[in-house]
Amino acid sequence: MTFRSTSHVADLESALAPSETGASANQLRTGLNRRQLIKRGLGAAAAAKLVSLSGFADSASAAPASHAKRQTLAAQSGTVTLRFMRFSGPIWNFDTIFVDKFMEENPNITVEGEDVIYNEMFNKCLTLGATDQLADVFAGHNIWAPYLAYKGLSLQLDDAAAAGKFTDFDDFFPSVIADARGVGTDGKLYWLPTVVHPGGNAVIIFNMNILNEKGVQAPASKDWTTADFEAIVRAAASPDKGIKGTHVVVWHPLYTQQYTRTWGSDPTKGSEDAWLLSADGKTLQLESPPVKTALEWYHGLAKDGLVATSGERATMEGSGLDPFSAGMLATTAGTVGQVAGYANTVGDRFEMHAVLWPKGPGGYRGSCLSYNTQSVWSKTQHVDESLALANYITGPEPALWSGLEGSLHCMARHSAWFSPDLWAKYPVMEDAALWFESGIDPFPQPWNLRFVEWQDAWNQETTAYFDGEEDWDSMAPRTLAACQGIFDQPRP
Helix, strand or coil: CCEECCCCCCCCCCCCCCCCCCCCHHHHCCCCCHHHHHHHHHHHHHHHHHHECCCCCCCCCCCEHHHCCCCCCCCCCCCEEEEEEEECCHHHHHHHHHHHHHHHHCCCEEEEEEEECHHHHHHHHHHHHHCCCCCCEEEEECCCHHHHHHCCCECCCHHHHHCCCCCCHHHECHHHHHHHCCCCCCCCCCCEEEEEECCCCCEEEEEHHHHHHHCCCCCCCCCCEHHHHHHHHHHHCEHHHCEECECCCCCCHHHHHHHHHCCCCCCCCCCHHHCCECCCCCCECCCCHHHHHHHHHHHHHHHCCCECCHHHHHCCCCCCCCCCCCCCECEEEECCCHHHHHHHHHCCCCCEEEEECCECCCCCCCCCCEEEEEEEECCCCCHHHHHHHHHHCCCHHHHHHHHHCCCCCCECEHHHHCCHHHHHHCCHHHHHHHHHHHCCCCCCCCCCCCHHHHHHHHHHHHHHHHCCCCCHHHHHHHHHHHHHHHHCCCCC
8 A cells, every 4th residue: 555645734724712502613713722722711720730640649749741651550459340331343443452551550450341333332321321330431422422421421520630630631632622521511521532533524535546547636735625626536437437436424414514614715714604503503504505505516426426325335334345445436535544544454456645625615624523532430439440541541652553553543632643653654644633733623513412313314314315316405405304303402
């Protein structure tokens, strides 16, 4: 497998800091980086708490965060057994690898791992929580972590952070921690972030063998547009030979939100009329002109037979391949972690090239904060040990390993995303890291926390449209009624 390099980022979008629901886009885009956070977001007292890190004793030291060491409980007496619900599958192998290392360093703690299918984790947490059988530590996503916290299943972590129980806490991207204290949490911290990305369609990956055969040039850098993208798709595809032009994830509303934001009017900050879900989390803006234009753009490619359909993708499930890795797509959109993923599945079968997602007609590159989580059960009988485990598996070492050696993105730590080793192995990650720090649009959490219901309804109502089998006038009224009906409900 070969990846071609991209150029260094020259200009960056403006910064943001996710705020409470109902804030405007301008309010959401203030002070993403750590210096801005200390100046404007936390204040000196709170910042001091976050950078004061110590061991797991009751009293915290005042050592600067930059000098913090990884915390262990090896010196404690007695033995403890913890249950850990983790995602199943090889891409999540870092949770197994670093849990094993945690047990080596803490011989008094045994961690019993319970593999859970990704799409079953949310409901399993709800079911086990209702019967007081939830695991001590459990994986999740910021899609449903607020719901579980709102239901009282997650331990509040602010006290532990203030006491210095999390290694290099200020190494976490402030925007992600701000999101974790967002809708449904009353401003409190109930989970630690793990792997994070700036959008489900954050990069476009090219099959250079297909492009070279057709004489099509791939963009040399991040400075390209959706118009350039469409031209490449149409020129490189050969539908009569079974070669489609692209696949963009639009069936999941989280990824669709990032996609439609690309049609924002302001080249620096986008515009809220291009958000699929309104900033206050209460309205599906399906009929907003930029949103419709964005969705119709992809629908046009689908009608012309240039995108991989849901049926084509479904036939390959379980094979270890998808249309792109099977050589059936000239390009594909994906998360930044899919660059590493395809490096493993494609191997040397064809050359690949990756660049950031293009800018839209107004010069804006849409983004959407998305990340996985580790939470501690609010009723665990082993608080200190559970905190120690959650801390260890979200620490600086696994944070980098997941993106550098694993098949996903790095975790939400500045040190990992800005690793020279990561940039050397995957050049597009330098652009992605600088994009991430410069300002990522907030996660689209419904005000009533019913994201999972919205996700299911959106997929069901729009699949035929995105496959090119249904037109706008047929899809839009039905989808709007189904999704808005969810947002109009109270919190569960």
